Amino acid sequence: MPQTNGIAERNVRSTKDGGRACLTTSGFSVNGWKNLANKAYCFGSNLREDEDGFTPYFLKHGIEFTGIKIPIGRLVYFQPQPDVFDKQDDFRPKRIPGVFCGYHLQPGNIWSGDYLVADLDNFTASGCEIGIDATPRQAKIQRIKEITIPDGPPSFPL
Secondary structure (H helix, E strand, O other): OHHHHHHHHHHHHHHHHHHHHHHHHHOOOHHHHHHHHHHHHHHHHHOOOOOOOOOOHHHHHOOOOOOOOOOOOEEEEEEEHHHHHHOOOOOOOOOOEEEEEEEEEEHHHHHHEEEEEEEEOOOHHOOOOHHHHHHHHOOOOOOOEEEEOOOOOOOOOO
């Protein structure tokens, strides 16, 4: 029995270490984002191929993950949801910069096809009341079907 406990403790430690690394890389503050980081790390580890060429996601669900593999905190462009978009300036571009926050998962950790994105302005706009320490609720994370990743090396704007 002690070996089983040691394996479980090591898995918990790996998840915490991975979540901490996600937070550090992304630029998110610990203020409310640690659960998102741990979830992102766990989901990301299910998308890595094993020696046999299969991912844990494929072995569990019988299908390959069809989304774009993106680290949390990365700069992406997206079209805001209609209710958010209607409140914006008419001449603002339809796709705006955002911060990737993860994947929307259905029960059983099956990807729904939606990405979770927050408007970059919620973190960086001058005079912004929220700022870099925004919690997920304050950042107003949106479920988005399509995102665009800018060319070049990954950028983490926070």
